[in-house]
Amino acid sequence: MLSKKAKYALQALTFLAQHADQDSTGIAEIAEQEKIPRKFLETILLELKNQGILISKRGKGGGYALRQDAEAISIGQVIRVIDGPLALTPCASRTAFKPCQECKKPDSCSIRLLMVKVRDATAEILDHTTLRHIIDSQSALLYMI
Amino acid sequence: MLSKKAKYALQALTFLAQHADQDSTGIAEIAEQEKIPRKFLETILLELKNQGILISKRGKGGGYALRQDAEAISIGQVIRVIDGPLALTPCASRTAFKPCQECKKPDSCSIRLLMVKVRDATAEILDHTTLRHIIDSQSALLYMI
DNA sequence: ACTAATTCCTATTAATTCTATAGAAATTAT
DNA sequence: ATAATTTCTATAGAATTAATAGGAATTAGT
Numbered sequence: 001m002l003s004k005k006a007k008y009a010l011q012a013l014t015f016l017a018q019h020a021d022q023d024s025t026g027i028a029e030i031a032e033q034e035k036i037p038r039k040f041l042e043t044i045l046l047e048l049k050n051q052g053i054l055i056s057k058r059g060k061g062g063g064y065a066l067r068q069d070a071e072a073i074s075i076g077q078v079i080r081v082i083d084g085p086l087a088l089t090p091c092a093s094r095t096a097f098k099p100c101q102e103c104k105k106p107d108s109c110s111i112r113l114l115m116v117k118v119r120d121a122t123a124e125i126l127d128h129t130t131l132r133h134i135i136d137s138q139s140a141l142l143y144m145i
Numbered sequence: 146m147l148s149k150k151a152k153y154a155l156q157a158l159t160f161l162a163q164h165a166d167q168d169s170t171g172i173a174e175i176a177e178q179e180k181i182p183r184k185f186l187e188t189i190l191l192e193l194k195n196q197g198i199l200i201s202k203r204g205k206g207g208g209y210a211l212r213q214d215a216e217a218i219s220i221g222q223v224i225r226v227i228d229g230p231l232a233l234t235p236c237a238s239r240t241a242f243k244p245c246q247e248c249k250k251p252d253s254c255s256i257r258l259l260m261v262k263v264r265d266a267t268a269e270i271l272d273h274t275t276l277r278h279i280i281d282s283q284s285a286l287l288y289m290i
Numbered sequence: 291a292c293t294a295a296t297t298c299c300t301a302t303t304a305a306t307t308c309t310a311t312a313g314a315a316a317t318t319a320t
Numbered sequence: 321a322t323a324a325t326t327t328c329t330a331t332a333g334a335a336t337t338a339a340t341a342g343g344a345a346t347t348a349g350t
Contacts, residue, residue: 002233002260003308010256026325035247039311046327059318060324075259088147102180110279111155114220114270115147121266125259134255149338171296184340191298204347205295291350298345306337316327 006082008036009044010134013053013078017070017131024056024063044082051081070135076126086126087119094119151227153181154189155279158223161199162215162276169201169208189227196226215280221271231271232264239264 011034019025027045031038045064048054055067066073076086085093091100092115099106106112156179164170172190176183190209193199200212211218221231230238236245237260244251251257 001229005308007234014256028325037310040309042326043310043328049326056326057318058316058326060322061319062317062325064326084146089152108282110282111159114274114279118267118270121270122263125263125266129259134259137253137255148336173296182339185338187297188299188339194297201297202347203297203345205293206348207296207346209297293350294348296345296347299343301341303340304338306335308335309333311332312330314328316325318323318325320322320324 002079003083005040005044006079008034008041009048009078009082010075011036012041012045013048013066013073013131014134016054016064016066017073017135020066020070022065024061024065026063029063048078048081053078053081066131069132071130071132073131074127075129075131075134076123079126085119086122087115089115092116092119094123147224148228150185150189151224153179153186154193154223154227155220156181157186157190158193158198158211158218158276159279161209161211162218162280165211165215167210169206169210171208174208193223193226198223198226211276214277216275216277218276219272220274220276220279221268224271230264231267232260234260237261237264239268 012030015030015034016025027038027042030036030045031041045054045056049056049064053067053073054064056062056064080086080095085096087093089100089112090096090098091103091106091109091112094116100112103109103112157175160175160179161170172183172187175181175190176186190199190201194201194209198212198218199209201207201209224231225240230241232238234245234257235241235243236248236251236254236257239261245257248254248257
């Protein structure tokens with residue numbers, strides 16, 4: 001399951017993608033529009049900034065904006081940054097592989113191979129879907145079919 | 146991520162599938178061989194029994210066995226029983242759909258449609274992989290490719 | 291009938307993670 | 321200066337997960 005944090009992050013990024021014309025949008029506005037707890041959103045946006053997905057402007061009139069165009073930010077990237085690996089088990093992650101304790105042969109563990117297969121299918125979708133797909137519902141819907 | 150409980154369940158079921166010739170296998174043996182905390186495993190096996198995946202024999206010489214053949218038990222079924230829906234969000238589940246609070250139109254939410262797509266890809270794999278595939282590593286490996 | 295071995299049941303504790311908030315420092319536009 | 325904002329770090333609160341406890345019920349063998 002996705003955490004609330006990740007869901008909030010996707011909502012906020014979607015909002016920012018939709019307001020990419022403005023050069024920055026404040027936390028307060030995003031929190032209010034998307035109904036996300038204000039202080040919680042603060043920490044989330046800060047994390048997205050520290051991870052290079054957002055840029056910020058401090059002080060009066062400050063706020064956040066996407067660092068790159070919406071088509072350059074994949075949903076997979078966002079979820080990994082907030083919730084960690086996409087894989088169902090650490091031993092099935094390609095970005096953060098970690099073998100199970102006491103697992104002698106990860107290479108021949110059938111459960112692991114299955115989990116890798118699921119991870120690959122998930123990553124294939126999430127790494128090829130971008131914020132652009134999300135905000136442009138028409139192309140998104142076409143893409144989905 | 147899969148819970149430890151689900152991982153233990155898969156280990157135990159794999160073990161039972163490999164010992165399907167015996168008419169029952171005790172908790173103690175499974176716990177020892179698979180290095181699963183004994184008391185925790187008790188509750189897991191009981192749950193799998195209550196969900197119709199295992200049968201048990203009580204009293205001296207008792208134990209557990211698969212209710213059906215290994216090829217009739219899918220990994221998706223096991224994970225759902227222990228961890229709940231495969232989907233990353235409740236609104237993307239087909240077996241336990243639940244809309245997000247305040248979501249006006251789940252039908253046109255692009256994030257939801259994306260999550261449904263991921264769910265379907267995951268379920269396609271997990272519902273078509275059985276304990277038989279897992280224990281027969283050769284056919285499993287072929288299947289994986 | 292007795293004993294030992296086992297599953298069954300329910301409650302509880304312990305540990306971990308997730309969610310949210312607090313409060314003040316640093317920064318910036320006006 | 322002032323007001324509005326992000327930044328930072330800590331921590332509290334809530335929920336979930338992981339594990340254990342202890343005894344009841346059942347069964348095989350003697």
